[in-house]
Amino acid sequence: MVTGDASFIKKINRSIIISKIIEHGQISRADLAKITGLNKATISVQAAELLAEELIIETQAEHKNLGRRPIMLSINKHAGFALGIDLDKNNITFTLSDISGTPLDTHSIVMETSDYDLILKLLAEQIAIYKEKCSHARYGLIGVVIGIHGIVNNDETIYFVPYHQWHNKDLKTDLHNETGINIFVENNANLCSFAEIVYKHYQSENLLSVSLYSGIGLGIMVKSKLLKGCDGYAGEIGHMIIVPDGLPCRCGNLGCWEQYASESSFVSQLTESHHKTDVTYEDIQHWLMEKDPITCKLMEQYIKYLSVGLNNIINLYNPEILVINSELLRMYPNALAEIKVLLTSTVGHYRKLLISDFGKRACSLGACALAIKNFLDVSELSLAFDETNTEVK
Numbered sequence: 001m002v003t004g005d006a007s008f009i010k011k012i013n014r015s016i017i018i019s020k021i022i023e024h025g026q027i028s029r030a031d032l033a034k035i036t037g038l039n040k041a042t043i044s045v046q047a048a049e050l051l052a053e054e055l056i057i058e059t060q061a062e063h064k065n066l067g068r069r070p071i072m073l074s075i076n077k078h079a080g081f082a083l084g085i086d087l088d089k090n091n092i093t094f095t096l097s098d099i100s101g102t103p104l105d106t107h108s109i110v111m112e113t114s115d116y117d118l119i120l121k122l123l124a125e126q127i128a129i130y131k132e133k134c135s136h137a138r139y140g141l142i143g144v145v146i147g148i149h150g151i152v153n154n155d156e157t158i159y160f161v162p163y164h165q166w167h168n169k170d171l172k173t174d175l176h177n178e179t180g181i182n183i184f185v186e187n188n189a190n191l192c193s194f195a196e197i198v199y200k201h202y203q204s205e206n207l208l209s210v211s212l213y214s215g216i217g218l219g220i221m222v223k224s225k226l227l228k229g230c231d232g233y234a235g236e237i238g239h240m241i242i243v244p245d246g247l248p249c250r251c252g253n254l255g256c257w258e259q260y261a262s263e264s265s266f267v268s269q270l271t272e273s274h275h276k277t278d279v280t281y282e283d284i285q286h287w288l289m290e291k292d293p294i295t296c297k298l299m300e301q302y303i304k305y306l307s308v309g310l311n312n313i314i315n316l317y318n319p320e321i322l323v324i325n326s327e328l329l330r331m332y333p334n335a336l337a338e339i340k341v342l343l344t345s346t347v348g349h350y351r352k353l354l355i356s357d358f359g360k361r362a363c364s365l366g367a368c369a370l371a372i373k374n375f376l377d378v379s380e381l382s383l384a385f386d387e388t389n390t391e392v393k
Contacts (some may be wrong), residue, residue: 013038015378017046023382026072054079054138075100080139083130084367085146089163089214095364099372101383114164124178143371144181147188147363149214154232156185162250189235190226191366193219195358196323198369202382206320216258224380242308260305263328269298285331307342314348325356
């Protein structure tokens, strides 16, 4: 039983009510009372406060029965906006969502530097633009969450980013000082797994998300919470050694999994084999469709190395859902079938193996969702994924 003073209990009730309103989209006070187990007086008081704060709105439900139409409560999706940022090796992707989690605007910027101060300035400039763009809303820009393709401490400072060779950077504080906005910093794989839970699989108690882009990261969700380890470093699965004395890795070891099964490693092999620079996903898709022998051979090898790592993950965590986040596998029709053939251990067990529907959008979407969760101060969040809107209203 949860105990505490009146203000603490009120805060818990508020969190539950907001979560259920968002989950159901529209819900009456009576149904809220049934679902939450809270009495009608508590629901009425909390609803009145949320209406006064403009976090929720009232509408009348459409129905054909005689009698008074029930008053429905829903989140005021234009009360504020969240900004999710994916800071990758060569690109920065910005996604703006409303407070209901609907993405409204996405754009990417190519980075031509790894210089921390220059990237800090670029981020601050873009955040300032979004801050002004959202200034008409009651709460404006409610928060910014940045996904880092590297190691992030539990205090949200950056311990190490291999591709930029950043060590011990306090991007959170530096950006807050520049913009005055609440900034949160998180590992990109963690944000990808959070996107899967919040937008797709919120009923899952145990979900893993493996991201296969510039490196390989593992996001671990257990009972709707990220499993991050003692210092925040859990999930650096790309540096699991699968080939002793193998290819050198930026981490300092030899034979790390991401040297064989990340998308960047696959593209590097294609670049060398096809004697073509700037290989694109369109090139890869064309070669796969044409059954180019070199590409098909490399893909076969790639699937083999990928399956080795996935087998290890399955044995370690026994996941309910294992999501693979990869643009490459999304364009390869036989990917799941070929991977499953190689996962034949009688010891390893999982319930579902999926390729993410989000692809490279997962990190920035998860970042938006985390900004919303932090702003609303809720313990659980389930959002509907809707891409019909493309601009801030």
